[in-house]
Amino acid sequence: MTNPLALDHQVCFALYSASRATTAAYRAMLDDLGITYPQYLVLLTLWERDGRGVRDICEALDLDTGTLSPLLKRLEGSGLIERRRLSTDERRVEIHLTEAGATLRSKAEDIPARLAEATGLSLSELGELREVLVRLGKTLQSSNAHSDGKKKP
Structure with missing residues (x-):
């Protein structure tokens, strides 16, 4: 009989371990570019569409402004981005x-x-894996949103 609580049977641990290994692999590649993994994620959003608002980047990366602001400061200090206040709304x-x-x-x-x-x-296998992970994340977020409204025993 298998142990349902064995560490090697846990989806959470497999995801955690794979996430750490993936981030480490990216880190080695990004060192050559002089950026960190979180900075790379910010740059990806801007390479997709330049001139994004801070709130838009926060939403795209599922970050709060308190986490994003230091990343933006470092990227600006490195000369990779610049912040521009909107003339129509100085707060933005x-x-x-x-x-x-x-x-x-x-x-x-x-x-x-x-x-x-x-x-x-292969790139296509990684694409398929990404799709499964996106589906998993959306399903769990939806499930968590529904359960947050219910009373807990």
Whole structure:
């Protein structure tokens, strides 16, 4: 009989372990670019669409402003982004890539292929894995949202 509480049977631990290993693999690749993994995530949002608002980046990365602000400061200090206050609303700030930030994109383009090589999976297999993980996350977020409204015993 198998032990349902054995560590190696837990989805949570498999995800945790895979997440740590994946982040470490990215870290090694990103060291060459002079950025951290969280900074890379911010840059990905800007490489998708430059000139995003802080709130928009927070939503895209599921971060709060208290976590994002220090990342933006470091990226600005590195000369990769600049903040611009909207002339129509001084309270709102848009984040824009600098020329150096835009140029860094071409140096990062091989990262998905390098990750696939590091994992031994093809790009399509990694895409399928990503889809399963996205579905898992959405299902659990929805389930957690529904259960938050219920009284707990």
